[in-house]
Amino acid sequence: MAITSIKNLKEFSTNNDRFEGAHTLCPGCAHSMIVRELMNCTDDNLVISANTGCLEVSTAVYPFTSWDTSWIHIGFENAATAVTGSEVMHKVRKKKGTLKDNDAPVKFVAFGGDGSTFDIGFQWLSGAMERGHDFTYICLDNENYANTGGQRSSATPIGATTSTAQAGTHSYGKKEKKKDIVSIMAAHGSPYVAQLSPNKWKMMAKGFQKALETEGPCFINTVSPCCTEWKFDPKDTIAITDLATDSLIFPMYEIIDGHELNILYRPKNILKVEDYLGAQGRYKHLFKPEYKHIIEKIQSDIDADWARLQRREEARV
Amino acid sequence: MQDLKLKANENRGLHQLEAGFDLLGWDEVTQGSVLPSFEGDATGIAGLKAEERDYSHHNSYTATVASWRVKKPVFNIDVCIDCQNCWVWCPDSSILSRDKQMLGIDYDHCKGCEVCVEVCPTNPKSLLMFSEQEDLETALSQWPEKKKKEKK
Ligand SMILES: Cc1ncc(C[n+]2csc(CCOP(=O)(O)OP(=O)(O)O)c2C)c(N)n1
Ligand code: SF4
Ligand code: SF4
Ligand code: SF4
Ligand SMILES: [Mg+2]
Numbered sequence: 001m002a003i004t005s006i007k008n009l010k011e012f013s014t015n016n017d018r019f020e021g022a023h024t025l026c027p028g029c030a031h032s033m034i035v036r037e038l039m040n041c042t043d044d045n046l047v048i049s050a051n052t053g054c055l056e057v058s059t060a061v062y063p064f065t066s067w068d069t070s071w072i073h074i075g076f077e078n079a080a081t082a083v084t085g086s087e088v089m090h091k092v093r094k095k096k097g098t099l100k101d102n103d104a105p106v107k108f109v110a111f112g113g114d115g116s117t118f119d120i121g122f123q124w125l126s127g128a129m130e131r132g133h134d135f136t137y138i139c140l141d142n143e144n145y146a147n148t149g150g151q152r153s154s155a156t157p158i159g160a161t162t163s164t165a166q167a168g169t170h171s172y173g174k175k176e177k178k179k180d181i182v183s184i185m186a187a188h189g190s191p192y193v194a195q196l197s198p199n200k201w202k203m204m205a206k207g208f209q210k211a212l213e214t215e216g217p218c219f220i221n222t223v224s225p226c227c228t229e230w231k232f233d234p235k236d237t238i239a240i241t242d243l244a245t246d247s248l249i250f251p252m253y254e255i256i257d258g259h260e261l262n263i264l265y266r267p268k269n270i271l272k273v274e275d276y277l278g279a280q281g282r283y284k285h286l287f288k289p290e291y292k293h294i295i296e297k298i299q300s301d302i303d304a305d306w307a308r309l310q311r312r313e314e315a316r317v
Numbered sequence: 318m319q320d321l322k323l324k325a326n327e328n329r330g331l332h333q334l335e336a337g338f339d340l341l342g343w344d345e346v347t348q349g350s351v352l353p354s355f356e357g358d359a360t361g362i363a364g365l366k367a368e369e370r371d372y373s374h375h376n377s378y379t380a381t382v383a384s385w386r387v388k389k390p391v392f393n394i395d396v397c398i399d400c401q402n403c404w405v406w407c408p409d410s411s412i413l414s415r416d417k418q419m420l421g422i423d424y425d426h427c428k429g430c431e432v433c434v435e436v437c438p439t440n441p442k443s444l445l446m447f448s449e450q451e452d453l454e455t456a457l458s459q460w461p462e463k464k465k466k467e468k469k
């Protein structure tokens with residue numbers, strides 16, 4: 001396949017965007033940063049599908065489309081199903097020789113929000129992973145159902161306020177821990193699974209290219225800050241991802257063949273999670289004295305998860 | 318260079334996205350409708366620059382969201398080092414880079430989020446926010462001097 005050069009940003013910038021402007025995502029939304037980067041990682045033809053969510057509804061405002069590739073608009077839970085169906089059809093037609101250009105390389109990619117990936121489309125994603133199709137699934141994880149007004153999902157972390165798990169006099173927001181989707185996907189025996197972040201553009205591009213090049217079902221979780229529901233100034237989208245990766249609340253790592261775990265980024269100065277939480281309105285209430293113990297819990301969870309990741313990296317089991 | 322405008326086709330910037338065109342009612346939209354992004358064959362699109370493509374009027378490239386902006390980023394080419402930070406992180410495909418050079422901003426698609434200004438590493442910055450009404454010359458004449466590093 002023809003992957004593009006990611007040696008440095010200058011070379012990467014010679015790619016011609018296949019994701020167009022005048023979509024209706026909020027100013028500063030990270031969804032489009034991630035999608036643009038994926039599409040600039042290869043020159044191959046792309047067949048893309050999207051679960052319903054901000055990305056889907058904002059890039060296909062009838063009668064417009066922002067996609068310069070084949071793109072399928074499908075139901076909330078069906079991106080993995082639709083794109084793997086296309087993949088099978090392509091395989092069969094290639095065998096029969098009934099394609100317009102039988103040798104043109106094609107890659108199959110599905111995008112889903114965390115709501116559709118962790119919760120409502122989980123069964124369909126799991127099925128597609130188990131069937132072993134050759135495709136890449138990318139979750140745009142903004143830790144809530146943003147498109148319908150910011151409801152809690154199983155990707156929402158402890159302590160965040162959402163419209164269905166609201167902080168108030170008797171509540172500090174969501175009480176349950178975020179689901180470990182990366183491990184669940186690795187447990188499907190996927191050849192390539194990773195968690196990546198747009199602030200480290202090269203690491204993210206490298207992971208995308210690895211997933212596109214690897215035969216079989218690959219899964220990537222990306223942190224996608226949502227200025228509207230996380231409540232921060234749109235200009236700070238990348239600064240927020242810096243805080244996320246450097247406080248290790250969003251560690252970047254990959255898991256190959258379900259067991260070979262490699263940590264991709266070790267911050268030189270590990271930041272306190274308070275710096276990350278304090279930059280977002282959705283955690284504002286945690287800074288009241290009565291919720292000090294929640295911040296301490298979030299920090300001790302991060303420390304434990306980071307230690308666990310390092311042990312898994314060493315053990316390779 | 319500063320006024321560079323890469324017009325891909327005549328439709329560019331013609332449609333207010335909110336208004337659409339030939340709008341159909343919700344009950345008139347055909348099931349399973351297909352929107353072609355280009356006129357004719359789309360083979361090899363990745364190899365063509367925007368100005369070389371034949372966009373169809375369904376492509377959002379031909380629409381504009383300029384009315385979303387309250388402030389706009391202004392580009393000062395004299396300070397720019399072509400690092401392409403703004404290009405990689407612009408969420409609205411609005412940084413016009415060609416042959417490794419940053420050439421300007423696509424004001425039909427820029428929403429004024431200010432991300433490009435934040436990630437620009439030069440001193441002074443090569444991108445700064447100005448009022449939507451400010452003209453280029455006035456904006457450039459107000460460009461700040463190089464900031465000295467604060468002593469710690
Ligand atoms: C089966 C079904 N349930 C609910 C909805 C309503 N719905 C549309 S978008 C959305 C939220 C999407 O959240 P997420 O997947 O996290 O994507 P985001 O918008 O946050 O990017 C919901 C609940 C739907 N379209 N279909
Ligand atoms: S609500 Fe959040 S995820 Fe949705 S478009 Fe706005 S910033 Fe992006
Ligand atoms: S202000 Fe935002 S949309 Fe406009 S060019 Fe800069 S990064 Fe892109
Ligand atoms: S970020 Fe600044 S210096 Fe880098 S290319 Fe953009 S304008 Fe030029
Ligand atoms: Mg979401």
